[in-house]
Amino acid sequence: MRTANQTPRTAGQRLGWMGVVIVSGLVFFFLMAPVMAIIPLSFSSGGYLLYPLPGLSLRWYQEFLGSARWMMALRNSMVIGVSTTVLAMLLGTLAALGLSQWRSRLKPLVLAVLLSPMVVPVVITAVGLYFFFAPLGLTNSFAGLILAHTALAVPFVVVTVSATLQGFDQTLVRAAASLGATPLAAFRMVTLPLILPGIASGALFAFATSFDEVVVVLFMAGPDQRTLPREMFAGIRENISPAITAAAALLTLFSVALLAALEALRRRGERLRAGGA
Amino acid sequence: MSAPLASLKLRLRRVERARQLRHAVLILPLLLFLGFTFLVPIGTMLWHAVDDPDVARVLPRTVAALHGWNGQALPGEATFAALAADLDDAAREQTTSTAAKRLNYDVAGFRSLLMNTARHLEAEPPAAGDAQATLLAIDPRWGDLESWGAIHRASGPLTDFYLLAALDLHRTADGHIAATPAEQAVYVDVLLRTLEIGFIVTALCLLLGFPTAYLLASLPARQANLFMIFVLLPFWTSLLVRICAWIVLLQGNGLVNGLLLWSGLVDAPLRLIFNRTGVYIAMTHVLLPFMILPLYSSMKAISPAYMRAAASLGAPPWRAFVQIYLPQTLPGIGAGSLLVFILCIGYYITPALVGGGGDQMISYFIAFFTNETVNWGMAAALGTVLLTVTTLLAMAYARLVADRQTTGGLK
Numbered sequence: 029m030r031t032a033n034q035t036p037r038t039a040g041q042r043l044g045w046m047g048v049v050i051v052s053g054l055v056f057f058f059l060m061a062p063v064m065a066i067i068p069l070s071f072s073s074g075g076y077l078l079y080p081l082p083g084l085s086l087r088w089y090q091e092f093l094g095s096a097r098w099m100m101a102l103r104n105s106m107v108i109g110v111s112t113t114v115l116a117m118l119l120g121t122l123a124a125l126g127l128s129q130w131r132s133r134l135k136p137l138v139l140a141v142l143l144s145p146m147v148v149p150v151v152i153t154a155v156g157l158y159f160f161f162a163p164l165g166l167t168n169s170f171a172g173l174i175l176a177h178t179a180l181a182v183p184f185v186v187v188t189v190s191a192t193l194q195g196f197d198q199t200l201v202r203a204a205a206s207l208g209a210t211p212l213a214a215f216r217m218v219t220l221p222l223i224l225p226g227i228a229s230g231a232l233f234a235f236a237t238s239f240d241e242v243v244v245v246l247f248m249a250g251p252d253q254r255t256l257p258r259e260m261f262a263g264i265r266e267n268i269s270p271a272i273t274a275a276a277a278l279l280t281l282f283s284v285a286l287l288a289a290l291e292a293l294r295r296r297g298e299r300l301r302a303g304g305a
Numbered sequence: 306m307s308a309p310l311a312s313l314k315l316r317l318r319r320v321e322r323a324r325q326l327r328h329a330v331l332i333l334p335l336l337l338f339l340g341f342t343f344l345v346p347i348g349t350m351l352w353h354a355v356d357d358p359d360v361a362r363v364l365p366r367t368v369a370a371l372h373g374w375n376g377q378a379l380p381g382e383a384t385f386a387a388l389a390a391d392l393d394d395a396a397r398e399q400t401t402s403t404a405a406k407r408l409n410y411d412v413a414g415f416r417s418l419l420m421n422t423a424r425h426l427e428a429e430p431p432a433a434g435d436a437q438a439t440l441l442a443i444d445p446r447w448g449d450l451e452s453w454g455a456i457h458r459a460s461g462p463l464t465d466f467y468l469l470a471a472l473d474l475h476r477t478a479d480g481h482i483a484a485t486p487a488e489q490a491v492y493v494d495v496l497l498r499t500l501e502i503g504f505i506v507t508a509l510c511l512l513l514g515f516p517t518a519y520l521l522a523s524l525p526a527r528q529a530n531l532f533m534i535f536v537l538l539p540f541w542t543s544l545l546v547r548i549c550a551w552i553v554l555l556q557g558n559g560l561v562n563g564l565l566l567w568s569g570l571v572d573a574p575l576r577l578i579f580n581r582t583g584v585y586i587a588m589t590h591v592l593l594p595f596m597i598l599p600l601y602s603s604m605k606a607i608s609p610a611y612m613r614a615a616a617s618l619g620a621p622p623w624r625a626f627v628q629i630y631l632p633q634t635l636p637g638i639g640a641g642s643l644l645v646f647i648l649c650i651g652y653y654i655t656p657a658l659v660g661g662g663g664d665q666m667i668s669y670f671i672a673f674f675t676n677e678t679v680n681w682g683m684a685a686a687l688g689t690v691l692l693t694v695t696t697l698l699a700m701a702y703a704r705l706v707a708d709r710q711t712t713g714g715l716k
Contacts, residue, residue: 041622048523051516056535058513059593062550063542065560069553077553079560119335126331129324140703142335145343147699149651151668152688155675156346159353159685179342182335240543243653247675260545264552264658273553276546283541287534 063280070273077268092274101259105239108170108255112177112238117231119178120185125219127186128193146183153180154247161248168250176248177238184237185230192226192297225297229290236286347692353685357464360456363404364391368460376454376479385436385447388456392423393430404459410680411455411466411475418446454478467686492670496690499666502584502656503649509589510596510645511638518600518637522607540594548658551587552578583659592649596641603637636705643702647695667691 069077073085092098123142127135145153157176158167166172196219204214242257249258256275263272361368366387374380395401401423402416409416422443431439440447447453458466458476469475469482473490477483484490517536521529539547554560555577562574577583607630615625653668667687674684 038622044622044626048516048520051513052520052532055513055517055593056532058590059539060535062547062554062590063539065554066546066550077556078558079563119338123332123335126328130328130332131325132329138332138336141339141344142332144699145339147647147695147702148347149653149668149691149695151651151653151671152350152692152695153343153346155671155684155688156348156350157342158675159681160346160349175342179339182339186335236541240545242545246672257543257545260543260549261654261658264545264549268549268552272549276543276549279543279546283538283543287537287541 066273067277067280069270070277072270072273075270077270077273088270088274091269091271092278095271097254098256098259098271098275101254101256104170104253105256108173108177108253109235109238111170111174112181113231113235115174115178116182116185116234117227120182120230120234121189121223121227123182124186124189124193127190128196129198142186143183145179150180150241150243154244157244158247167248168253170253172248173245173253176244177241178234180241180244181234181237184233185227188230188233189223189226192223196222222300225293225300229293229297232286232290232293236283239282350685350688351692353681354467354689355463355465356682357407357459357461357466359407359461360404360459361461363395363400364388364456367391367456371453371457371460374453374457376450376457376477379448379450380453382434382437384453385440386431386434389426389431389436389440392419392426396423396427407459408455410470410683411458412451414446415452415455418444418452422447450478464682467682468689470683471686471690492667492687492690495665495667495670496694498664499650499668499691500694502581502588502664502666503646505585506588506592506649507596507642507646509585510593511642513589514593514596514600514641515634515638518597518604521597521601522604536594536597539590544591544654547590548587548655551583551590551659555583555586578659580661581664584656584664587655587659588649588652591652591655592645595645595648599641599644600634600637603634603640607633639705640702643698643705647698647702651691651695 068081069079070088071084071086072081073083073087074081127139127142132138153176157172157179161167161172161176166175200218200222201214204218205211209217240257242255242261245253245255245258246261249255254262256279260272260275263269364387367384370384370387371380374384392401395404401420405416405419408419422440425443426439429439437447454477457478458464466476470485471492473485473493474482475485521532521536524532552559556562557574557576559577561577562571565571565575577586611629611633612625615629616622620628650666651668652666653672656664656666657669657672668691671684671687671691674680674687
């Protein structure tokens with residue numbers, strides 16, 4: 029639907045609109061260029077990260093998949109990411125459910141505390157965790173990393189689930205109660221299915237947060253807990269082997285899948301809400 | 306009011322209170338969790354910025370003897386004797402280096418002064434009443450007020466030494482606060498550099514983000530959704546992947562320089578990475594979506610009726626844009642800019658990988674003091690400075706976003 033202020037009518041307006049289109053086009057190019065540039069390199073048969081490609085091959089994928097270091101990093105990232113997601117999903121959903129109905133003068137303060145890990149620079153959180161966890165023996169451990177990543181990821185779950193709950197009609201729960209459902213049954217059969225898309229997209233955010241996190245890992249992980257981003261950090265610092273581009277291409281594919289999943293969830297959420305209204 | 310009604314009201318209130326309590330209980334697990342994994346760690350960091358136990362532990366008698374010292378004249382023989390006795394104990398318990406490390410932060414060369422003195426005292430302990438002469442013979446720096454001032458300042462249990470140092474300030478022997486000499490002052494520069502990079506990246510994001518958000522908000526939904534992928538895909542792509550890609554693109558023989566050389570715009574490859582240019586390019590790339598998304602949602606909320614009304618009243622398009630459209634996007638501009646700025650000044654990974662030595666921001670020094678030199682006090686003090694700046698900006702952001710919600714995006 030085009031509206032009055034967007035349909036260019038005068039020459040000046042047309043010129044202005046053209047300017048917007050050109051700048052935006054350049055911005056889209058700027059945003060996509062790095063992602064687009066690195067994927068072809070992962071198929072290069074040469075040992076240098078340069079264009080033009082000397083030939084095509086899958087050797088860097090073979091090296092990535094055959095390397096014990098990269099595979100351990102991938103496994104560590106998955107273990108930490110999945111554990112973080114489960115923990116953040118549980119804690120975050122419970123809190124969002126409570127927050128949606130809780131009325132108190134303390135609420136803005138509590139909300140600020142719950143969301144602050146999103147705003148506080150990660151380096152500060154990482155230093156604090158390092159100082160606090162070191163004497164407790166939680167550095168150089170998976171448990172410590174999972175706890176730390178959950179703290180960073182949980183605000184995203186709170187935000188997404190809260191957003192879903194905002195469109196949620198509480199009379200549905202009352203209706204269920206009036207039909208004899210226990211609170212738990214009402215939650216399981218009415219509330220949960222309706223807010224599930226919100227929980228799922230929160231979980232995706234949580235997983236992505238942990239999967240891409242490198243600052244806390246730099247401070248707290250021992251050699252046995254090196255994750256994929258940590259390995260990439262070391263790779264970029266020391267000397268970029270083309271195997272890193274294979275990792276990058278696979279991670280990009282993963283981001284595309286994540287984005288598609290989120291979009292599907294958003295659509296499903298919209299449909300459900302439209303159906304429920 | 307009749308009695309049954311009053312009791313009903315009371316019961317209702319009780320039920321409501323129980324319900325509210327149930328809701329609060331649901332929030333409690335997360336609150337406790339974040340207490341353990343976030344609040345207490347941040348508190349620990351803040352504590353380390355003022356905690357100063359080392360010197361008092363290693364040199365207890367000296368610290369006690371210096372209590373109440375005014376810093377105007379050299380302390381008396383009793384204090385010298387206390388130091389000699391403390392160093393004797395410390396040598397036996399092998400704790401001298403702990404105190405030496407702490408004092409060396411304050412006065413350069415203090416480590417060797419203390420270690421050397423301890424070694425000499427071990428070889429030939431001073432005779433009674435002769436401590437001052439012995440120490441002065443070992444090292445004339447024991448005759449400097451500054452040396453004793455350093456011990457006095459480090460007496461603990463709390464100190465403002467690290468926080469002052471983070472602002473390029475220090476205390477003189479007699480307790481006044483003075484500016485650190487220009488050749489040693491670094492942290493104010495680092496903070497200013499951090500803010501400068503923050504401003505420039507924010508400005509670049511606004512400059513590039515505004516037209517883009519405008520286009521996305523103006524296009525029909527189907528097309529807008531399609532173009533939105535170009536914003537969201539990089540947003541969801543791993544930070545390390547993007548940094549790696551920029552290094553590949555911007556390096557001396559990379560794609561960008563190749564194109565520039567080929568087109569004849571330049572004769573020699575430009576230095577585009579591992580310097581400030583690289584930091585600006587990579588940071589703008591990372592943060593641009595954080596500008597576009599809030600701008601987009603604020604522009605989406607502007608009813609086209611306003612622009613139509615302005616046009617029907619005879620306003621030329623540019624005037625309608627400046628006077629009607631732009632003011633309505635101001636909350637979006639404010640929110641997006643603050644968000645980008647807050648995120649930018651806290652970044653560590655991107656500048657560490659694509660910047661040079663002179664492009665490192667405050668986060669780099671926090672990490673450096675934590676991991677490399679293990680000067681936790683300094684790391685914590687710089688962290689406190691960064692946290693303070695961030696908190697103030699975040700409060701402004703929360704205000705701005707809350708205002709926008711109450712006015713529905715208008716005004």
